[in-house]
Amino acid sequence: TTLRLSHQWSTSDVRHKVAQIVADYVEQANVDLKIQIYPTHSLFKAKEQWQPVSRGQLDMTVFPLAYAGGVHPEFNLTLMPGLVKSHDHAARLDNSEFMKEIKKIAEDDGVMVLVDGYLAGGFAGKDKCITSPADVQGLTTRAAGKAFEQMLAAAGASIASMASSEIYNAMQTGVLQAVNTSSSSFVSYRIYEQAKCFTPAGEYALWFMYQPLLMSKKSFERLNAAQQKALLEGAKKAEAFYLEEAKKEDAEATEVFKKNGVEIANMTKEQFLAWRELAKQSSYKEFVKAVPDGQRLLDLALAVD
Amino acid sequence: MIERFIRFADRLSLASGVLAAAMIAVSILVVCEMIVVRYLLDRSTIWQTEFVTYMMLSATLVGMPYVQRLRGHVNVDLLPHYLGGRARAVLATAVLLLSLGVAGLFAVYGYGFWHEAWAGDWKSDTVWGVRLWLPYAAVPIGFALYSLQLLADLLGLLAGRSRPFDLPDKPLGEPSGGPAGQ
Amino acid sequence: MELDPLTLGALVGVTTIVVLFSGISVAIGLILVSIGFLALFDFNHWQAIAWLPETLFAELNDFALLSIPMFILMGAAVASTRAGSDLYEALERWLTRVPGGLVVSNLGACAIFSALSGSSPATCAAIGKMGIPEMRKRGYPPEVAAGSIAAGGTLGILIPPSVTMIVYGIATETSIGRLFLAGALPGLLLVVLFMAWAIFDTWRRGAGEVLTPTVYSWGQKFASLIRVIPFLLVILGVLFALYGGVATPSETAAVGALLVLLFAVAIYRLWRVRDLWVVLRDSTKESVMILLIIGAAGLFSHMLSSLFITQTVAAWIGELQVNRWVLMGAINLFLLVAGFFLPPVAVILMAAPVLLPIVLAAGFDPYWFAAVLTINMEIGLITPPVGLNLYVINGIAPDIRLQTILRGSLPFVACMVLAIIILCVFPEIATWLPEAVMGPVIQ
Numbered sequence A: 001t002t003l004r005l006s007h008q009w010s011t012s013d014v015r016h017k018v019a020q021i022v023a024d025y026v027e028q029a030n031v032d033l034k035i036q037i038y039p040t041h042s043l044f045k046a047k048e049q050w051q052p053v054s055r056g057q058l059d060m061t062v063f064p065l066a067y068a069g070g071v072h073p074e075f076n077l078t079l080m081p082g083l084v085k086s087h088d089h090a091a092r093l094d095n096s097e098f099m100k101e102i103k104k105i106a107e108d109d110g111v112m113v114l115v116d117g118y119l120a121g122g123f124a125g126k127d128k129c130i131t132s133p134a135d136v137q138g139l140t141t142r143a144a145g146k147a148f149e150q151m152l153a154a155a156g157a158s159i160a161s162m163a164s165s166e167i168y169n170a171m172q173t174g175v176l177q178a179v180n181t182s183s184s185s186f187v188s189y190r191i192y193e194q195a196k197c198f199t200p201a202g203e204y205a206l207w208f209m210y211q212p213l214l215m216s217k218k219s220f221e222r223l224n225a226a227q228q229k230a231l232l233e234g235a236k237k238a239e240a241f242y243l244e245e246a247k248k249e250d251a252e253a254t255e256v257f258k259k260n261g262v263e264i265a266n267m268t269k270e271q272f273l274a275w276r277e278l279a280k281q282s283s284y285k286e287f288v289k290a291v292p293d294g295q296r297l298l299d300l301a302l303a304v305d
Numbered sequence B: 001m002i003e004r005f006i007r008f009a010d011r012l013s014l015a016s017g018v019l020a021a022a023m024i025a026v027s028i029l030v031v032c033e034m035i036v037v038r039y040l041l042d043r044s045t046i047w048q049t050e051f052v053t054y055m056m057l058s059a060t061l062v063g064m065p066y067v068q069r070l071r072g073h074v075n076v077d078l079l080p081h082y083l084g085g086r087a088r089a090v091l092a093t094a095v096l097l098l099s100l101g102v103a104g105l106f107a108v109y110g111y112g113f114w115h116e117a118w119a120g121d122w123k124s125d126t127v128w129g130v131r132l133w134l135p136y137a138a139v140p141i142g143f144a145l146y147s148l149q150l151l152a153d154l155l156g157l158l159a160g161r162s163r164p165f166d167l168p169d170k171p172l173g174e175p176s177g178g179p180a181g182q
Numbered sequence C: 001m002e003l004d005p006l007t008l009g010a011l012v013g014v015t016t017i018v019v020l021f022s023g024i025s026v027a028i029g030l031i032l033v034s035i036g037f038l039a040l041f042d043f044n045h046w047q048a049i050a051w052l053p054e055t056l057f058a059e060l061n062d063f064a065l066l067s068i069p070m071f072i073l074m075g076a077a078v079a080s081t082r083a084g085s086d087l088y089e090a091l092e093r094w095l096t097r098v099p100g101g102l103v104v105s106n107l108g109a110c111a112i113f114s115a116l117s118g119s120s121p122a123t124c125a126a127i128g129k130m131g132i133p134e135m136r137k138r139g140y141p142p143e144v145a146a147g148s149i150a151a152g153g154t155l156g157i158l159i160p161p162s163v164t165m166i167v168y169g170i171a172t173e174t175s176i177g178r179l180f181l182a183g184a185l186p187g188l189l190l191v192v193l194f195m196a197w198a199i200f201d202t203w204r205r206g207a208g209e210v211l212t213p214t215v216y217s218w219g220q221k222f223a224s225l226i227r228v229i230p231f232l233l234v235i236l237g238v239l240f241a242l243y244g245g246v247a248t249p250s251e252t253a254a255v256g257a258l259l260v261l262l263f264a265v266a267i268y269r270l271w272r273v274r275d276l277w278v279v280l281r282d283s284t285k286e287s288v289m290i291l292l293i294i295g296a297a298g299l300f301s302h303m304l305s306s307l308f309i310t311q312t313v314a315a316w317i318g319e320l321q322v323n324r325w326v327l328m329g330a331i332n333l334f335l336l337v338a339g340f341f342l343p344p345v346a347v348i349l350m351a352a353p354v355l356l357p358i359v360l361a362a363g364f365d366p367y368w369f370a371a372v373l374t375i376n377m378e379i380g381l382i383t384p385p386v387g388l389n390l391y392v393i394n395g396i397a398p399d400i401r402l403q404t405i406l407r408g409s410l411p412f413v414a415c416m417v418l419a420i421i422i423l424c425v426f427p428e429i430a431t432w433l434p435e436a437v438m439g440p441v442i443q
């Protein structure tokens, strides 16, 4: 049996490596199972992968769950400022009551989670450091994720929506003055060439995005017991790798920015709390307003220590 | 009867062409507005990129029948050039039938796709959060209108109102006008 | 059915050729082939087909595509005014003493117009409408008149802005601003080669006595310059928006379109609703045609990718271990042949995703390759059976036979081949400007 796995990143990205670990594991398990990986959105466009995997047209995908936030608004909680505090906190969240609810929504739509994983990110400023809400006042900013855009708008930034491939150019020409995205995107789009200051995901970080390896339940149920077992074992191995690598990504991004002469600024606890207060007034509020069961889910998430 | 249907399809295609052109015109203004808002006023631009993207997408799909009516879809009429009268007519019929099949298939499956978005109240994952059934509607509508125009062309061909591939009975080697002629 | 991807790839190739030669529209033909192969060979068969409308939607759901209708509209708006003939008249008054001055002026006008239009047929039409009759009136043979405009028009996609560069940028995820710059100097190189040929050709024919140059006073010369200024302003405005931090490349296109429309209304009095509708209609027609091919080519490459053909073919070519210049020669030959039959946008969308990884692995620059690929596509625009510029010339001068146009454009095709060779020897012609303006390349 051959399974098709699609994702949007290049083969050097950590998320590709996670998929590759699972693929290698099941191949070595000798259970007549092969995973064919389609990187760099060569099969489906990045945001177009949820429906195919939920219908079984696509077997597996590494997918930022919030991309499907328009179909299941509850998923927007997986890209919410200040909800996740650190990678270890993220790992505890994975097994919480809150994630059980999220995963149930996914399962009801025919999708199961094979590998949990969060990636973190930070800010880059063209002319100055961005650590507290006051720093983005009046800047044209592009954020990855609508909850972050809502929070930044509340802080007085103007939000410019554009594709991530346009960020470099927009930073260079001055269309954008600040960017908020993942550590790996900062490196792969070489934003360090255009930034004066970088705020990494350090002791305090706002930006965490849940990007699990998903599988179509239909495809999973078609497999025999040995194949399912191999897949789950491979997933377990990949999950440990994912957590370790996610932590390394942040350190590596900081290193790359430093090497390129970019100033590094760290967010303090007070600043983090100020952002979160702002998020509560903006993104959290909008979320609760838009999702019927929103308050309960939010409380469940906030309850995880 | 056939005459009336062809005239009906013709008018419908013209209307869709006007609509497509209007969407392109509106997009120019919206993008310029966005640049002014962002560059001169330093304010957020939340809906413009998405709006314009959906406008272009809809203009393309809704514009299909009109471009078909103007014979503006570029093609390679190599085989038709080498074929004589009867064979050319058969090929033209087959090509129109196949095109009609494709357009019909897309209209039907496109409707299912639209219906899902409508029933599930899907929204785009942006701050603007537009209801996706709105832009999705361009797929079934565009292909349904395109099917009508193709059907009108097919009937026109069978009724002898137009030549196969609109080719004149000229010797080989002459360009036939048509695509992209402005 | 189970077939290995290479065999399947060959089968797709042959089928596509047969289907497209049937006279079906390129877009629908590509969709038809995709449907057929997915239904037969995808493990999900018909379920895979049900997915195609959503894939088409996703392919077209891209903000960058906006720039295509905008840059086409820019060209169509100028083309609908007297601006094109003003432009070549101004050049002609200054170049009247140069042998073949009128041809050189027309080529120059094509080059300047190319900086206002993203599309080749539009450039061809704008300059040719006045240029071809004028050249023939003054005694230039029809093949020179038609050939030079057909070839000059192809500059529309090499000199920025360029619709095909945008499509290449989307397909390969390279920077559109950088691609535009990469086309600028190769475009100038082509203009110089074209003009050199025109001058040589006129001198060779000894056409001096037939083609007596009209004499212009200095007053007339400067008066003609004034009417060219609006163009230069628009070009400067677009460049400022593009590289001055006002807008992203896709947005700039809309600024350009608005500027040109405003100039057309203010200076050339294009304010009758009927005239504006003609501009809008023509650009809608060309844009929809191109955008639909983009969507269809997206489905086609989705099919190729689904059946693992793209990946297998790329790996297969990579393993051939041929000399990189032999490889580049083969790629050029492939592009040239594909260009004979298909419009540039379709070739780029189908070939770029397969070719670019190979080209990069062989150590070539993606922006340099874009320039080389574009020149190949330019050749395709003036060769039958699908040569968009040939149709345009045919529309302007229906009495000139296709063979005559072809005979006239053949020397220019030779210039383009020469330009590709020069680019291979001196890749800096393409890579220097983007690096000077925008810094070293980001991969």
Ligand code: NA
Pocket: C113, C114, C115, C116, C117, C118, C119, C155, C156, C157, C158, C159, C160, C161, C162
């Ligand atoms: Na151009």
Ligand code: NA
Pocket: C339, C340, C341, C342, C379, C380, C381, C382, C383, C384, C385, C386, C387, C388
């Ligand atoms: Na051609």
